[in-house]
Every structure is written in C-alpha cells, then in structure tokens.
Amino acid sequence: MSQSARSDNSIIGRWWWTVDRWTLGCVGLLIGFGYVLMLAASPSVAARIGASRDMFILKQVVFLAIAGLIVVTSSMLSPKGVRRVALAGCLVALALTALTLVHGIEIKGARRWIALPMMSVQPSEFLKPCFAVVTAWLLAEGKRSRGFPGMLLAFGVFIAILMLLKSQPDIGMLSVITCVFMAQLFIGGLNLFLVGCGIGSMIAAFAAAFVMFTHVRSRVMRFLHPGQGDHYQIDTAMQAFGNGGLLGRGPGEGRVKDMLPDAHADFVFAVAGEEFGLLVCLFIIGIFCFIVIRTLLKLLAEDDPFIVLASTGLVTGFGLQAFVNMASSLHLIPTKGMTLPFISYGGSSAMSVALTIGMLLALTRRRPRGRAQELGRPASDRRSTASRRSVAA
Template identity: 75%
Template sequence: MSGISRINTSRAARWWRSIDRVTLICVGILIGFGYILMLAASPAVAVRIGASRDMFIFKQVCFLILAALIVVFTSMMSLRAVRLAGWIGFVLALAATFMTLVHGIEIKGARRWIALPMMSVQPSEFLKPFFAVVTAWLLTERQTRRYFPGMLVAIGLFALVLLLLKSQPDIGMLSVITTVFLTQLFIDGLSLFLVGAGAAAMVAAFVGAYMVFPHVRSRVERFLHPAVGDHYQIDTALRAFGNGGLLGRGPGEGRVKDLLPDAHADFVFAVAGEEFGMLVCLFIVGVFATIVIRTLLKLLHENDPFITVATAGLVTGFGLQAFVNMGSTLHLIPTKGMTLPFISYGGSSAMSVALTIGLVLALTRNRPGEGRYGQFGPPSSSQKAPS
C-alpha cells in the first residue's frame, strides 16, 4: 500500500495517503496481541465454566475482525459525517443505557447489560466516544453562532449521563466520562480554576460513592488495607508478574489463567506478564502511549477547534481506560472491572474502542482544502443566518 501512486485518486488511495499510518499500525499490533492472549487465556476459563474450549476464542476473533472493519470504515468519514454519527450514536446509546435500568441483566448488583443472541451488550461503552463528539460540537459551535447555549446543553447532557450511570451503578464508567468532559472543557478554554473546581467535585462524588455503594467501599478498603478483605485476584495477578520475570515462562506455560475467573478479561495483562514477561508488557504500554502521545502532538498543529476538542476527549478516554486496567492489575489503583482496549475479551468493549480509534483517525486525517464544514467549505454569506 505504501507504493500507491500519487495520481491514483480512488477513495482507498486518498484515505491511505491521508491517514495516520503509525497509529493504524499500533492498532493492528494491539489487535494481534488480543488474539494471541485470547489463545493463551480463554481455553482454561471456558473449561472451568463447562463450555467449549474454543468458545471465547471464536467469539473474540469475530469481535476483533469486526473491530478492525469498524476502525477502517469509521476512519474514512468526513467531518460532517463524524458530527452526524456522533449525535445519532449518542441518542441511541443513551436510550439503550436507559433500557438497562428496565430490562437489563443484573450482575453483581449492577444493571449494565442487555441480552442479545450470542452475546450481551453494555450500551454505556458506546456513550464514551459519542459523548466526546457531541460535547465537542456543542462547546465549539458557540464560537461561530451568537447566543448558542452550547455550554449549558453540554452540561445538561453530562448531568443526564451522570444520572443514568449512577443508577446502574457504574462508577468507573462515570469517572472516565467525567474526566473526558473536564479535559474537553479545559481544552475549550475553561479557566484552570473552574477545571480544578470540577476535579474537586469529582473527588467529593467519589467520597460519596465510597459512603453509599458497598462494592466501592470494599474495593477501596482492600486497596488501602492489605490485611482487610479478599485479595485473591490481586495477589494471584502480582505473583503472575513475578513468575514471568523479564522474558516470561513461555506461551501456554502460565498458571494464572487456571486460577483467575477473569483471566481473559479484566486480568489479561497478568497473563501477558506471566507468559511473555516484563519486556512484552512494557512494549504493550509503549504501544498505548504511542497512540495517545502521537495523537495529542498532532493536535498542536490543528486549527479547527472541533477537531481539537473532540480528539482530545476521545484519546483521553482511550488512554484512561488502558491505564485503569493495567494499573488495577498491578495494584497501583483500586480494582475496577474495565477492559484493556483491543486485548481483553468483550464484544462491547472491542467495538466501542474501535469506534473511538476510528473517529480519532477520521478527525486527524490530512484534509487539504477541507475545513470544519466538510469538503465544500463554509456556507456562503447568502446561506448564513442573519445575526
């Protein structure tokens, strides 16, 4: 593909020349690790629950193929299509998240999933990317339209999302979306004082969650006081990293997958540490860091405020999700059931992360002659509404 002629004007050729190929390659690497680690971790988990050894592998291969297609096709979208998809996707995800409160599956005291044939869907996963696009449009559109209440509408939508996620409850997802929103407000120009006030309110809300929700209190107390509660999963994961050492015990030689019920999902990073060692784990961290840092550096040269605010929100959510998963596995933060993007098992996670990266690639493509209004440019003076 790198040898595509400059005179080739097909859509695929123009896409390849305009896309951030380094980020695309990094995504391919993560999908490859997702497949390898699913081969390593999932058979033992499937046998333990009485299912076919290949059940999780077959499902995840389908999810990863679908995720790769979503990344490619989403990255081809124009700015106009990104904004439209953001609104449509946000409304659908919001409605589906509300439906979990009525017809959702209850697991460990939380209603976050809707049962579908062959899989269950967590609609709140899709709120993250679409919320970032919608709020970016609201915050930046008020710069071109007088009296447009973009900030108020964005805050109202955030409050609605907060109410829904608190009702499930899903404090981890709410924390990620709150961080994304505060990042976007800061990038949009909100004063550091007000952003700090928002962060302080977030800390106060976390303290409230600690007081109200028993599972939050349990996780925090187990993190702060090693002698309190059940530490089986964390202790087992940390032993797995110790057993793996620098180069790992070798593919298929790990033991953590036989001991942890979530070895294929929330603790898949521990499987990587035991079987492939610290060097491979550092390489995975480096791939995630490359995607985040490279995207943020590209925004330094971006003139379109919508692209800047939307992309910053999207990549913040992506990077934070990876950090929370790896940090909780290494006992750097309290445990939180959050997947490792493209690597952990899960259809909702794989597709929502694919949407996130696809939107990032679509927003950061090189677009000579295309501004915030798409390839046709801004509306003419005769088309503008009178001020």
Template identity: 75%
Template sequence: MAGMSRVDTSYLARWWRNVDRVTLCCVGVLIGFGYVLMLAASPAVATRIGASRDMFILKQVIFLTLAGLIVTGTSLLSLRGVRRLAAMGFVLAVAATALTLVHGVEIKGARRWIALPMMSVQPSEFLKPCFAVVTAWLLTERRARRLLPGLPIALGLFAAILLLLKSQPDIGMLSVITTVFMAQLFIDGLNLFFVGAGVGCMVAAFLGAYMVFPHVRSRVERFLHPNVGDHYQIDTALRAFGNGGLMGRGPGEGRVKDLLPDAHADFVFAVAGEEFGMLICLFIIGVFCLIVVRTLLKLLREDDPFVVVASTGLITGFGLQAFVNMGSTLHLIPTKGMTLPFISYGGSSAMSVALTIGMVLALTRHRVGESRIPRGRVMPRPAPGPRRATA
C-alpha cells in the first residue's frame, strides 16, 4: 500500500493515507510478539495438561489472524458505523453476559464463559469497547438534543453492568470498566466535586469487595504481606526476570513455562523476560506506551467531542489492561487474571482488544472534506470581503 498514488481516490487508498499508520504498525508488532511467545510458552503448557503440543499455537494463530482482520475492518468504518457497531455489540454483550449467570461455564468459582465448539467466549470482554463508545455518544449527544437524558441513561447502563459483573463475579473487569467510565465523565466536563465523589465511591467499593469476596481479600493480603500465603506464581515469575537478565537466556531456553500453569496467558510477560531479556520487555512496554500516548496527543487536535470522549475511554481501557497484566507479573499490584493485549493466549481477549484498537483508528482517522463540527454548534459566517471592481 505504500506505493498508492495521491491521485488514487478509491476508498482503500483514502483509508491508507488517512489512518494512523504508526499505531497500525505497533499493532502488527504486538501481534508478531504474540506469535513468537506462543511458540515459546504454549507447547510446555499443552504437554503438562495432556494436550497436543501444537494445540494452543494453532488456536492462537487463528485468533490473532482474526484480530488483525478485525482491526483493519473496523478502522474502515465511519463515525456513524462505529456508533452502530458499538450499540449492537453492547446489546449482544450484555445479553451474553447475563446468559453466563444461567448457562455459563464455572471456572474457579466464577461464571464468566460460554462454551462453544472450538473455544470458550467471555462476553464481558466485549463490554469494554462497546460501553465506552455508547457512553461517549450519550454524554455528548445530550448537548445537541436537550430532551435526551444522556447522563442518567449512561449511569443506568453502568449500574446494569455493575450488577452483572458482581454476580459472576469479575471484580477486575468491573474495576477496568469503572475506571473507563470515570475517565470519560472527567473528559466530558464533570464537576471536580463529583469526580472526587466518584473516586471515593470506587475506594469504598474496593473495600467492600475486600470484605465480601474471599479471593479478593486473599490476593490483597498476599500482596501486602509477602510472608503470608502462597506466592509460588509471583516468586517464579520474578525469578524468571532475574534469570533472563539484560539479554535473556535465548529462545526456548526458559524454564518458567515449565513451572507456571498460566505461562501462556496471564504470565506470558515473564516468559518474555526470561527468554528475551529486559531490553525486549522494555521494547514491549514502549510499544504499548506509544499507542496510548500517540492517541491522546491526536485527541488534543480533535474538535469533535464524541471522538474525544469515545477514544479516551477506549485507549484508557487498552492501556489499563496492559498495565494490570505487566504490573501484576512484576508484583507491583495484586495479582489479577488479565491478559496482555495481542500477546497472551485467548480468543475473546484478542478479538475484543482488536475491536478496541480498530474503533480508535476509525475515530481518529483524518477525514478529508468531512465536517468535524459537533452537531448542535453553528459556525459563524465569514465577514464579506471587499468587492472587486469590474471593468
């Protein structure tokens, strides 16, 4: 596509000229690391559970291929197309998340998955991007349509999600969605008093989860008191980083994948640290930071409030998910079973993250000749200039 001429006015050529190609390349880099780390980590995990050595690799090849297609296909959408996709996706994700409470697969005391012939789907993963876009539309549209109670509707949708995720339970996912919602409210211009009140409610909710849910209390206590409880996974992950050093032990030479049951998923960053070293880990962190920071900088030049609020929510969820995975692996925060975007094994995660980045690319794509003035605002007419004398 690099050779497309400026005079080529086809839709694909215009998309390629106007899309954020740096972010698109960063996504390709992360998908490449996903392939490499699955080759390194998954055979040992598959052998340990008695499955074919290539089972996880073959599945992840399919998942990441679909993820790449989703990123590209979604980035082609118009603003109206993004809103429609998010609305339909939100309805389906809420219905499927509610279905998990009745017919979901229970794993480690939580009902978050729906079993399908080839894979298990976690519908709540798709709530993150769809809710961010729907919320942004409600918050910004209420200014153009005075009779639309956008904020109350958004709060009602958030309350429904809160009840569903609490019932599963999935406190980690609820924390991410809550943070995304608060960030959008702040960007939309919510009074600082209410922002502080929202943060206070989040702290109170965390304390409530600590008191009510035993698994939350166990993780927090093990984080705060290293000498109490089982720290096998974290200690093994930290030893893996130490063994890798600056340059790593080399591809296939790591040992953490033989010891951790989730080396291909939640602790794949430890596999990268042991086999490829600190420099590659810093490079991966830099790629994630580049995607987040570049998107936020592009929003500084954006004048459409819907694009700003929606993109802020989407990129906040993306960056927070990456931080939670890497931070828990490095024991900077309590452990939380959350995948590393595009790198960890998982079909639902890969496709939901691809939907997130695809929507960000579609929203921030430069649209030549398309008005970026929000609906409801009228631009003043330019003052008439002096008339030219006619012969």
C-alpha cells in the first residue's frame, strides 16, 4: 500500500513524497498556535480600540488560511520557478516600497504601509524572501560565469533596498536584510577579511542610526538604562512571564492582553508565557530552532550553489525575525516592532513568511541529484551539458 502511494505520479502525490514533511508539520503547529493565541489576545485589544471583539480573530483566520495556501502552492515550484517568482516579487516589492514614501500611511512617524480595502500592506515584508533568492541567483551566476557581474549586481540591489528602508525609516527590517545578505556572502566564500569589513560596516551603520534617528536612540538608551524613560510595555511583558510560571495561568486567564496595546502582535509571546507558561514557550522556541537547524543540515548534502545560498538566506531571515520578536519580549535586546512568524497578528507578515517557507520547502525537496542541478542552471548551461553528454556517448 505504501509502495503504491509512493508511485502516485499526480502533482499532489509527487509533492507529498518529496517535500520535507517534518518542516511542513512544524509550520502547521505554528499556524495552530497563531489561531489559539489570537483567540486569547485579540478580543481585549479590539474592545480597547472600540472595534468588534471578533475583528482581529476573523481577519487572522483569513490571513493564516491564505498563508497556508501560499506555503503549499509555492512549495510545489521548481528551483527555476522559485527564481522567477522571486525576481518578479522583488521588482514589485521595490516599486511598492518606493510608493509608500509618496502615498504611504504614516504611523508613528514611519511610512511603511499602503492602504487597501480591509487591510494595509507593508511591501517591504515581501522584500526579505525575494531579496534572498534574487541575490542567491546573482551570486551563484557570478561564480558559474566569470564574465557575469553577479556580486556587483547583488550589492546594487542591496543598496537600493537600503536607501528605501532608510527613508521610511525601517531600521529593523534593514537590519534583518543586511544580516541575510552577510550570511549569503559568507556562505558564498567571501574572503574573511572582507567579511570582517562587512561586519565593521554594520557596526558603523548601527552607530549612525543611533545618531540619526531619535526613535532608535530612545530604544537603545531605555534598554541600556532601565531606570530611565518609559518602560511600561516591556515591564508589563516581563510581569506576564513571571505570572505565567511553568504551566501558565490557563487559557483566557492572562492579564497582559488587557494592558498592552500590541498584545496581539509584537508582544504575543508574552501572552503565551502568561497563559500557557514556560513549557509552551520553550516548545514554540524549539519549533523555530528545529526548522532552522533541519534546513541547514539538509544543505550540507546539497551541491547546487544557488539552492545553498537561497535556502541559507531564507532560513536566516525566518530565524532572525523569530529571534528579534521573542528576544524583545524578554528584554534581551532593545524593543523592535517585528512580528512572530505565523503567530502574531498581521496579513503582510503572515503572507511574506508563508512565501519564505514555501520557497524554502521548494528548494529543499528531494530530487534526483543530476535533475536538481540541471533545474538550478540557466538554459544555456543545460544545453551545453546535454551536448557534452551526447558527444561523450
């Protein structure tokens, strides 16, 4: 029976027996936690702003359903299809991110969103997965073809994104994209001296952001000097973790959601800590760690540089986003408004993370080694390979 199931040649059948089902199952668990924590956190937030108590829940049901569909459909793509989707997505996201500077919604001094019916979209969210794949393709092509300026073009794309995100401003998003790019350059074999120069440049950039942007300076100073400034949100979040203890106060029994304005988004991890306790928080952390580590271990057996670089960039961005959200809630780093993948409220975030995971699953699907390498190469390389094989035959 198992053998007949494995011989299923339908699209769904081939997908099911080649996709990483462990990672897919972890994504399903995260989406499940997202539904549970929205039921716990969002009614109080909605009531506090005068909206229907079910508003955030109903929206998130739709967002996560769409996210699940994106994960499945994008994971069916070939490496060539992933590259095409990423290139188109990067161009569209760049154009829309530039549009936010002119027609974007201004919230707390930043222009990052475009208003649409029933929701607002943050185009820069989609830059993370698309940028990772596009730069991986450019760097890989630069290694395959000596005359192709892959490194130069990758830096050009990065600089364009840097200028746009600095103008919004969105230093947190820029930091994640910078770390993704640096990880890809390191895995791609960049000289260690240049890697050190890149790290030095990042430190200098953070110092410049500290000087130039008052909100960055305020968050860093409040982190370094806990006795100064307004610490209401982080103090309330820390109290929530303390109140939750090992097993939590129970579903619906938390109090942090009644006091924090972003309990359903930036501080949803604190809601999980108070209502479900330390053990559930450690389980959530374990899921994220499992996805990241499993992906990196799978890449050890991969020969195609495009797949290695793209998957490294995608999983780095995914892991960093989760780390920033949870570390901010635990006061391990300065607070930063970044969502917890699949768990925090947000349409743009859920869909962009779904695209990230879908592309990652597509790139790490099991394929015959020769076929996988052929799919990752441009058509000219495949034709030359085929001709060499025919000559050898």
